[in-house]
Amino acid sequence: MIHKRKLVIFDTTLRDGEQSPGVTLNTDEKVKIAKQLSRLGVDVIEAGFPVASPGDFLAVERIAREVGPLMEDRENVGKPLTICALARAVKKDIETAYDAIKDAPSHRIHTFLATSDIHLEHKLKISREQCIERAVEAVKLAKSFCNDVEFSPEDAARSDHNFLVQILTEIVAAGATTINIPDTVGYLSPTEYGDLIKFLIENVKGSDKVIWSTHCHNDLGLATANTLAGIMNGALQTEVTINGIGERAGNTSLEEVVMNIHTHPNVYPAYHTINTKLIAPTSRIVSDLTGMIVQPNKAIVGKNAFLHESGIHQDGVLKNKETYEIIRPEDVGIYTSNLLLGKHSGRHAIKSRLEELGYLGKDMTEAQVDQIFKNFKRLADSKKTPVTDDDLHAIVSDQFA
Ligand code: KIV
Numbered sequence: 001m002i003h004k005r006k007l008v009i010f011d012t013t014l015r016d017g018e019q020s021p022g023v024t025l026n027t028d029e030k031v032k033i034a035k036q037l038s039r040l041g042v043d044v045i046e047a048g049f050p051v052a053s054p055g056d057f058l059a060v061e062r063i064a065r066e067v068g069p070l071m072e073d074r075e076n077v078g079k080p081l082t083i084c085a086l087a088r089a090v091k092k093d094i095e096t097a098y099d100a101i102k103d104a105p106s107h108r109i110h111t112f113l114a115t116s117d118i119h120l121e122h123k124l125k126i127s128r129e130q131c132i133e134r135a136v137e138a139v140k141l142a143k144s145f146c147n148d149v150e151f152s153p154e155d156a157a158r159s160d161h162n163f164l165v166q167i168l169t170e171i172v173a174a175g176a177t178t179i180n181i182p183d184t185v186g187y188l189s190p191t192e193y194g195d196l197i198k199f200l201i202e203n204v205k206g207s208d209k210v211i212w213s214t215h216c217h218n219d220l221g222l223a224t225a226n227t228l229a230g231i232m233n234g235a236l237q238t239e240v241t242i243n244g245i246g247e248r249a250g251n252t253s254l255e256e257v258v259m260n261i262h263t264h265p266n267v268y269p270a271y272h273t274i275n276t277k278l279i280a281p282t283s284r285i286v287s288d289l290t291g292m293i294v295q296p297n298k299a300i301v302g303k304n305a306f307l308h309e310s311g312i313h314q315d316g317v318l319k320n321k322e323t324y325e326i327i328r329p330e331d332v333g334i335y336t337s338n339l340l341l342g343k344h345s346g347r348h349a350i351k352s353r354l355e356e357l358g359y360l361g362k363d364m365t366e367a368q369v370d371q372i373f374k375n376f377k378r379l380a381d382s383k384k385t386p387v388t389d390d391d392l393h394a395i396v397s398d399q400f401a
């Protein structure tokens with residue numbers, strides 16, 4: 001039995017997620033999403049980047065005041081939600097971030113500064129020494145406002161590892177409580193990302209005093225795999241978004257990380273306190289409000305994630321759901337029928353749906369089922385979309401007309 005520690009779920013749907021091209025949420029919509037995230041049981045929400053605009057400031061402030069104190073449906077977590085605001089390593093950003101979050105019972109400032117040579121040279125035009133100085137100053141300033149301070153070396157994944165050890169040792173000494181390791185451009189493989197987390201935990205002085213956090217982007221489709229590799233190597237916070245929305249190809253998706261841990265409780269050395277039954281409803285709310293459609297085959301929350309179309313699969317699922325389902329749909333809040341009827345469906349699936357629709361009680365003979373099945377196949381062959389219950393009703397009434 002592995003010893004498990006609590007994994008802090010840090011949701012950044014309202015900050016990194018909102019940076020998805022084309023997404024803009026108004027304040028009421030942000031508050032609505034924040035309330036849902038609180039019910040879902042996340043531990044921290046990054047509510048925004050207050051210095052970015054007066055609108056961003058007001059949204060973070062409202063979330064801090066209205067959502068921060070809410071405890072309904074958080075029995076799983078047993079603690080208030082921490083409201084976090086992002087700030088560059090700049091005095092004005094840090095002061096503004098604190099102003100926006102200060103009314104939440106539990107609040108955090110998250111400050112960041114790039115550490116890769118490419119960012120230092122071309123974007124910030126500062127030396128490594130100046131980078132350390134600026135980052136330490138920012139953490140100390142944030143610490144003068146609140147105890148809970150997170151620091152991110154932006155583009156950590158492409159930064160020199162020994163430089164990371166040097167700067168992060170100073171950041172820990174300056175009082176940061178969480179160190180987040182962003183793979184800002186989604187560049188690393190799972191082995192490399194896991195090794196980086198392990199290397200930093202082993203080499204940064206005072207690393208046991210802080211929580212190590214993952215922050216992965218999905219440019220190569222590896223955000224979830226990288227995040228899980230980070231958790232396997234000692235990270236105890238993970239930064240995620242609902243439906244994996246975010247810059248470019250997006251961020252690690254909350255539902256994928258949580259359901260991986262849920263499905264393999266003996267693999268990961270951490271547990272979560274998310275109410276998994278609220279995953280699908282939360283996904284729908286975020287999709288509706290952001291206008292970002294979830295791809296149908298998206299793991300966990302795509303509309304096809306629990307549908308079975310081929311006859312062989314349908315037959316198996318009807319006999320025992322575990323033949324083709326590793327997660328019970330109801331565990332993520334999906335309760336509708338999961339058999340999609342189409343041209344690959346078999347007679348068993350049609351008969352079963354007829355039964356659910358109440359037809360078999362009406363003395364339907366096996367010969368009639370055969371005829372309905374034939375008519376169903378004819379329709380399914382000519383139709384581009386799945387056969388619906390209405391289609392089946394029509395076939396049955398033709399049969400009995
Ligand atoms: O991807 C990134 O580097 C970020 C930081 C601001 C944490 O989002």
Ligand code: ZN
Binds near residue numbers: 016217
């Ligand atoms: Zn990011």
